[in-house]
Amino acid sequence: MARNNMHHCYYGTFLVPVNDQSATGQGDEQLCKAIASDLQDTGYSINPLALPSQLADGLLQQALTKPVGQFTPAGIGRAKHQLLDHTVRKDKICWITEDSTASRQWLQWSQRLQRCLNQRLFLGLFSFESHFARYNAGDFYRRHLDSFKGEGNRILSVVAYLNPNWREEDGGKLILYPQKNAPGGIGVAPAHGTVVVFLSEEFEHEVLPAQRDRFSIAGWFRRNSSSALRADPPA
Numbered sequence: 001m002a003r004n005n006m007h008h009c010y011y012g013t014f015l016v017p018v019n020d021q022s023a024t025g026q027g028d029e030q031l032c033k034a035i036a037s038d039l040q041d042t043g044y045s046i047n048p049l050a051l052p053s054q055l056a057d058g059l060l061q062q063a064l065t066k067p068v069g070q071f072t073p074a075g076i077g078r079a080k081h082q083l084l085d086h087t088v089r090k091d092k093i094c095w096i097t098e099d100s101t102a103s104r105q106w107l108q109w110s111q112r113l114q115r116c117l118n119q120r121l122f123l124g125l126f127s128f129e130s131h132f133a134r135y136n137a138g139d140f141y142r143r144h145l146d147s148f149k150g151e152g153n154r155i156l157s158v159v160a161y162l163n164p165n166w167r168e169e170d171g172g173k174l175i176l177y178p179q180k181n182a183p184g185g186i187g188v189a190p191a192h193g194t195v196v197v198f199l200s201e202e203f204e205h206e207v208l209p210a211q212r213d214r215f216s217i218a219g220w221f222r223r224n225s226s227s228a229l230r231a232d233p234p235a
Helices: 030-042 053-065 103-120
Strands: 044-047 092-095 127-135 140-145 154-161 174-177 186-188 195-199 205-209 214-222
Touching: 030 044, 030 103, 030 195, 044 186, 053 103, 053 127, 053 214, 103 154, 103 214, 127 205, 174 195
Parallel strands: none
Antiparallel strands: 044 195, 092 127, 127 214, 140 205, 154 195, 154 214, 174 186, 174 205
16 A cells, blocks of 8 residues: 655644544445545545544543543553553553443444445454553653564554543644654544544554543454464454
8 A cells, every 4th residue: 555755733623524423324434435545545544523423422431430440551562472661651451342332332333444444445354452541641652563564463553532622732642653763753633533543564653641631442453363273363
């Protein structure tokens, strides 16, 4: 997929949003078409107000009412190779299951996006995993990749933001780097309902320190790499 070298800052409604048409699936095709086109052209897609407002509100309410103890410090790496390093990331996460109406609607929304992207781009997306991420004031996540070439099967990263009335001075932007090892990046404010999708192996990214509590969902569409010796996804 071709990529250009854009350096922009997306904040709130600088872009024309996809029509908000509830959490029932209306408007999904329009959003999928836009994401698929962006992925083909640049490898990433930034969509303000793309998550239906009812769904975004429900997910935020769920994140706000979860007991603090259900959010655990986020590690680096996967499975037995995972470790904690607060010099790299300081957010806390809670994996999403079908334990509420909002969670089920989010997973259904993700499944519809998965099917549509597979039909349009033939990506072979097989499964999806996601978690809530909570950044308290001062929390950050240094520049990183979600998946290294040849070492994983995360294909697409999906981030959905759950922060009404987010202001420039609140910080916490996602910085997406179109070119590896290059200093310039694309800043995305974590405004309520914004959805960002990008190729997991291609785009380094980071989260700048937030100045107030910041909520998001991070998710990954994966390919199936199961074999006789290895189950995927791993337990």
